[in-house]
Amino acid sequence: MHVVATAGHVDHGKSTLVRALTGREPDRWAEERRRGLTIGLGFAWTTLPGGDPVALVDVPGHERFVPTMLAGVGPVPAVLFVVAADQGWQPQSAEHLAALDALGVRHGLLVITRCDLADPGPASEQAQVQLRRTSLRDIPVVHVSATAGTGLDELRHALGRLCAGLPEPDVQADVRLWIDRSFSLRGVGTVVTGTLAAGTIRVGDALSHQVRGLQSMEQDADEVRAVTRVAVNLRGVDRDEVQAGDALTTPGAWTRAAEIDVALAVETQRELHLHIGSADVAVTVRRLGPHSARLRLARPLPLRIGDRVLLRDPGLRVIVAGADVLDLHPPGLVRRGDAVRRDAELAELIGQPLSVVAERLLHRVGFMAESQFRVHGLPVTGTRVGAWRAHPDRWARLVERVPTVVDRWLDENPLRVNGIPVDAVAGELELPSGVAARLVQAAGLPIVDGHVPGRARLPRAVELALAALTADLAGAPFAAPTADRLDELGLGRRELAAAHAADRILLLPGGIVLLPGAQRRAAEILAALPQPFTVSQARRALDTSRRVALPLLGLLDQTGVTERLDGDLRRTVTAVAPRR
Numbered sequence: 001m002h003v004v005a006t007a008g009h010v011d012h013g014k015s016t017l018v019r020a021l022t023g024r025e026p027d028r029w030a031e032e033r034r035r036g037l038t039i040g041l042g043f044a045w046t047t048l049p050g051g052d053p054v055a056l057v058d059v060p061g062h063e064r065f066v067p068t069m070l071a072g073v074g075p076v077p078a079v080l081f082v083v084a085a086d087q088g089w090q091p092q093s094a095e096h097l098a099a100l101d102a103l104g105v106r107h108g109l110l111v112i113t114r115c116d117l118a119d120p121g122p123a124s125e126q127a128q129v130q131l132r133r134t135s136l137r138d139i140p141v142v143h144v145s146a147t148a149g150t151g152l153d154e155l156r157h158a159l160g161r162l163c164a165g166l167p168e169p170d171v172q173a174d175v176r177l178w179i180d181r182s183f184s185l186r187g188v189g190t191v192v193t194g195t196l197a198a199g200t201i202r203v204g205d206a207l208s209h210q211v212r213g214l215q216s217m218e219q220d221a222d223e224v225r226a227v228t229r230v231a232v233n234l235r236g237v238d239r240d241e242v243q244a245g246d247a248l249t250t251p252g253a254w255t256r257a258a259e260i261d262v263a264l265a266v267e268t269q270r271e272l273h274l275h276i277g278s279a280d281v282a283v284t285v286r287r288l289g290p291h292s293a294r295l296r297l298a299r300p301l302p303l304r305i306g307d308r309v310l311l312r313d314p315g316l317r318v319i320v321a322g323a324d325v326l327d328l329h330p331p332g333l334v335r336r337g338d339a340v341r342r343d344a345e346l347a348e349l350i351g352q353p354l355s356v357v358a359e360r361l362l363h364r365v366g367f368m369a370e371s372q373f374r375v376h377g378l379p380v381t382g383t384r385v386g387a388w389r390a391h392p393d394r395w396a397r398l399v400e401r402v403p404t405v406v407d408r409w410l411d412e413n414p415l416r417v418n419g420i421p422v423d424a425v426a427g428e429l430e431l432p433s434g435v436a437a438r439l440v441q442a443a444g445l446p447i448v449d450g451h452v453p454g455r456a457r458l459p460r461a462v463e464l465a466l467a468a469l470t471a472d473l474a475g476a477p478f479a480a481p482t483a484d485r486l487d488e489l490g491l492g493r494r495e496l497a498a499a500h501a502a503d504r505i506l507l508l509p510g511g512i513v514l515l516p517g518a519q520r521r522a523a524e525i526l527a528a529l530p531q532p533f534t535v536s537q538a539r540r541a542l543d544t545s546r547r548v549a550l551p552l553l554g555l556l557d558q559t560g561v562t563e564r565l566d567g568d569l570r571r572t573v574t575a576v577a578p579r580r
Contacts, residue, residue: 001045001216001228002163003195004108005057005073007100008082009090013113013146015042017082018058020146021156022046041071041180043193043229045217048160053217055229056080057195070099070310071180071244071278075195077166077227078107080159081136083127085143086118094130095319101134102310102322107166108139109158116145169226173198174253174374175207176302177230178277179246184239188213191233192242194278198226199250207248210235245279249302255375256300261330261342262323263350264293268311272320275310276301283311289343291350293323294330303328304377305361306354324350326357328376331364355379362391367432385438395439398429402443405429406452418501419451458498465489466504473515478522478544478552480512508551522552523561523574532571 006014019025024044042058057076073079079100083093100108110127112120120143131137142158144151181193189212202223205211213233214221224230232248267287274283274295282298303309303325311320326346333339345364349357358378362368367390373380382389390398405428409420426436437447445452458466468489472481481489486496491513500507506514525541526533533541539549553570556562562570 002048002052002054002078002166003057003076003227003229004054004078004080004159004163005076006059006080006082007073007096009084009087009092009096012082012084012087012090012093014080014082015058016146017080017111017113017144018042018044018056020144020149020152021159022056045229048163049156050160050164052160052163054159054163055195055217057229070275070280070312071178073100073103073105075178075197075277077105077197078162079105079136080109080111081127081131081139082111082113083123084114084117085112085120085123086114088123089126089130093127095317097130097134097136098319099310099312100136102319104135104308104322106135107162108136109155109162110136110139110141111155112141112143113146115143115151116148166227170198171200171225173226174250175199175201175205175248176250176254176277177201177207177232177248178279179242179248180244180278182239182242182244182246188233189235190237190239190242191231192246192248193229193231194248196224196226196228196230200225201230201232201248206251208251209237209242209248245281247277247279247302252371253374254302254304255328257303257328258297258300259330260295260297260303260325261288261327261346262293262295262309262325263291263346264311264321264323265291266321268293268320269313272311273314274301275312276303276307285311286339288339288346291347292326292343294333295323304375305357306377326350327361355381359391362389363393366391366394367435369432385435388432388435390435395442398431398439399442401429402440402445406445419448419453421451422447423450425452458502458504461490462495462499465491465495466499469505469513470515476543477515477518478542478548480508480514480544480548483511486511486513508548508555510547510551512548512551514548514552519552519555519559519561523556523572526556526562527572529572532565532569534568534570536568538570 006018008014022044043055044058045053045055047053059073083089110131112124124141124143128141131139140158142151142155144155177194177196179192179194182190184190200223201211201214203211203214211232212235214224215231216224216228234242268285270285272283272285274281274297279301281301284296286294288294305325305328307325309323309325311323313320326349333342349360358373358381361378362382367388369388370380380389383392383395402425405425406420409424409428422436422440425440431439440447440452469481473479496505496507496513499505503516506516506518508514522542526538529537529541535549535553538553539546542549553562557564561572561574563573564570
């Protein structure tokens, strides 16, 4: 299916034209038919001469309903711009054209209606002069009289040629269906309608709401593909939960932005309304410089970089400008001159392909999860780091910094001789989770049990205490110091753990402290005893207390040096204990 919207001044025959082309009544409400005035959006469809179906979105022409008109044309790729031969160019003709130009609509037909009431030449010439300055310049012109039926066949063929020349939609794209109507039906539930400009929707899809059923051209469907008009029955959704201006979106594929930077070259009022799709949201405008502005939205919208939005002054009822979204999560402006510098950065992005925008954004933020490129509507770029991408320049600088960071952290935390935790590296360098380990590896440093080990170094006070402890144990290697002696030396739990990790002491359960090599020496002494031996015999041979002998024998059992037999007996299995 193709979808085309109407545009033009009020009472220039848009609805009459749609009715003549389709044989259907586009005005939905009795009030519209009574007043002969389109208030909401109307929809009708027909089959073109080539056999392709086309849906027509009929928009209101009155100045009070311009937001509704924008909701109709926003998601639609082409337009029938209607000018009445007997009235010519009118104020709402100009506003509708300004909106279409601001949105960048390039495909359409100029339809001069009521040719039975006046010579179409002057109105046609006048309209073409106006269109020539816009994105709709040089579109084909067709003269018709809907009431007399003249020119309709020519219009149908021109409409067929228009639709055949439209860009092919991306049916694999993420769904963003802007809702233009929301209502409830007895026995069915909540139904929303909109123009699917890209992507595919299937029954059962878990969009931002669950899809219970689909209809297109009043026919049930299991699947609908862009571009098409679609009605979506939502499962488990109250009528008040969704309304015109909301969007059904693919989960995880969109970010709802409340503050954005846009390309905007014209001076504007501070308070405006932003239009995209069917959304109409109040925004506060902050000029950054001659090229750009920052918009703060009254409510977040699912946006992507590259989206074209329209800014309108609802008080003056004028289209201010179209603007291109350049950044969905702009940096803060806290220092003097930040706005000017930001404007200069954004100016370099205007008109650039999305690949350049992606590279510049990655350069600013340093790292982006690969999934975030999709959310921003950008191609993936940069150095792959697991599920992340890093800007190559920043990655190279970080790799160079890692050894310095590790050394400095160990200097500041000398008792952590097992090294700096990888998570601490991430914190020091302000890295996202999951990146630090790969960065450390890229710097050529090992990772052991989640730490980056450094050179063994202890504070001077601990070194002096260990020297005194070594002197204490020099003549009695198994006479472990008491808790009071350790306190006297200033060797608390943290200091002892650091010394043990640095292989400066042997720390046994119960706070027993011996020198390195005590395990090997004990094995040699016990191997010389008659086998098997008791704990008492071992204690006397080692010249120590039961407080020391038991944990030491437990360690020898664990390391396979000794083997415990029945009761209190042990025997030596290995003559020499392995080194720690």
